[in-house]
Amino acid sequence: MTRKYFGTDGIRGAVGQDPITPDFVLKLAHAVGRVLRQTESRPTVLIGKDTRISGYMLESALESGFNSAGVDVLLLGPLPTPGVAYLTRAQRASLGVVISASHNPFADNGIKFFSATGSKLGDAWERSVEEALEQSPQWVDSITLGRTKRLDDAAGRYIEFCKSTFSNDLTLKGVKIVVDAAHGAAYQIAPKVFHELGAEVISLGCAPDGFNINKDVGATHPEALVKAVIEHKADYGVALDGDADRLQFVDANGRLYNGDEILYLMVDERLCNGQQVQGVVGTLMTNMAIELALKARGVEMVRAQVGDRYVLEELERKGWTLGGEGSGHLLALDKHTTGDGIISALQVLQACIRNKKSPADILKSVPLFPQVLLNVPLKPEMNWQANNEFKRRSAQITEQLKGEGRLLIRASGTEPLLRIMVEAKAGVDVNPIAQYLAESFDD
Numbered sequence: 001m002t003r004k005y006f007g008t009d010g011i012r013g014a015v016g017q018d019p020i021t022p023d024f025v026l027k028l029a030h031a032v033g034r035v036l037r038q039t040e041s042r043p044t045v046l047i048g049k050d051t052r053i054s055g056y057m058l059e060s061a062l063e064s065g066f067n068s069a070g071v072d073v074l075l076l077g078p079l080p081t082p083g084v085a086y087l088t089r090a091q092r093a094s095l096g097v098v099i100s101a102s103h104n105p106f107a108d109n110g111i112k113f114f115s116a117t118g119s120k121l122g123d124a125w126e127r128s129v130e131e132a133l134e135q136s137p138q139w140v141d142s143i144t145l146g147r148t149k150r151l152d153d154a155a156g157r158y159i160e161f162c163k164s165t166f167s168n169d170l171t172l173k174g175v176k177i178v179v180d181a182a183h184g185a186a187y188q189i190a191p192k193v194f195h196e197l198g199a200e201v202i203s204l205g206c207a208p209d210g211f212n213i214n215k216d217v218g219a220t221h222p223e224a225l226v227k228a229v230i231e232h233k234a235d236y237g238v239a240l241d242g243d244a245d246r247l248q249f250v251d252a253n254g255r256l257y258n259g260d261e262i263l264y265l266m267v268d269e270r271l272c273n274g275q276q277v278q279g280v281v282g283t284l285m286t287n288m289a290i291e292l293a294l295k296a297r298g299v300e301m302v303r304a305q306v307g308d309r310y311v312l313e314e315l316e317r318k319g320w321t322l323g324g325e326g327s328g329h330l331l332a333l334d335k336h337t338t339g340d341g342i343i344s345a346l347q348v349l350q351a352c353i354r355n356k357k358s359p360a361d362i363l364k365s366v367p368l369f370p371q372v373l374l375n376v377p378l379k380p381e382m383n384w385q386a387n388n389e390f391k392r393r394s395a396q397i398t399e400q401l402k403g404e405g406r407l408l409i410r411a412s413g414t415e416p417l418l419r420i421m422v423e424a425k426a427g428v429d430v431n432p433i434a435q436y437l438a439e440s441f442d443d
Helices: 022-036 057-067 081-090 124-135 153-166 189-196 221-233 259-272 288-296 308-318 341-355 388-402 430-441
Strands: 011-014 044-049 072-078 095-101 110-114 148-149 178-179 200-204 236-240 249-250 279-283 301-306 323-324 330-332 371-377 407-410 416-424
Touching: 011 279, 011 308, 022 044, 022 057, 022 095, 022 110, 022 124, 022 236, 044 057, 044 081, 044 341, 057 072, 057 095, 057 110, 057 178, 072 081, 072 153, 081 095, 081 110, 081 323, 124 249, 148 200, 148 416, 148 430, 178 189, 178 221, 189 200, 189 236, 189 388, 221 236, 221 249, 236 323, 236 341, 249 341, 259 279, 259 288, 259 341, 279 308, 279 330, 301 308, 308 323, 308 330, 371 430, 388 407, 388 416, 388 430
Parallel strands: 044 072, 044 095, 072 148, 178 200, 178 236, 279 301, 279 323
Antiparallel strands: 011 110, 095 110, 236 249, 323 330, 371 416, 407 416
């Protein structure tokens, strides 16, 4: 069965347009509740949300849908996605639900789910929910209706959990940090975490009004953070996205570090602390310089499809703990079951403080390879894989870059485009190489 509603990270779309409407969300919660009651007589779900104005409406719809299926609800209020995952596990709940469209603008919203163990649910579970959606609702009688309560101090419990992932023998005293919460779910929580660990905190993007989430701030607009770090002469800057599962990091010079570099910093911290790191999971887009640097230190790196969901699946398959992608979605499964921007930032700060080095010092020997990405339009019904000239040039480039670069070719899943990515060591001009391959399709 092909999934109709679920994408790579839950269900997402424009508010007021199918499927992000109150009537559908109520039906969705009712269907999920029926799936839960197949294995539990009285399930409990936790519901958290980000700061979008539409969150109140969707929260009410979810609450009604769950209650109508005989499921109890605990409302958490505004809370980062990884906070919902943590509390679902800590409270021994049946399911965690997040109302968020992550880094999207305020006019979008979405619903995603976490299992009782705080992990993202798989394709089979999503298919079972979609099957239940196709069936007529089965309203429970009044005596079986679910009840709704608020969980007191959900934010405080999550703050303490985040702090517990930072080494007890270290402190952030004497460190000035700009914390940009993207006017999102972590607007109260993130500044408190860093402050309570001793840092002087400058808050940015911490004044949500329901309409400004991710607007010109946060992980998708790190230029605001760079400017603030320099202005305030801060030591570091941390930018999260709307639901706080993504991280961008800035040093005192305003230098921005992407997710690939942050992943290396997390590995370095563990190796320098005498811990063993068997392997790391990146994605098809992870910079080759990171792979070579890890290999030089005896750490294997494997590549998953783009998307933190696929990184997580590969980590679980391998039994490893560290993985991530350049967008700033990072996983440290020895700290949390899902990607967490605040916890990832604490891991980077821990590496810098423990080693008394800046991120730039640690990464001095790991300069990223230059990359170029070309989107090549394809004519309708064109079979690009059967293009002999394209195959010849691809083989030629692959041989040319052997050991010093990489060619990645991916067809877009949504547009008639072929994506050509070329990366190579500094000194190699990757632009003409990518262009040479793209010209295979010229008439």
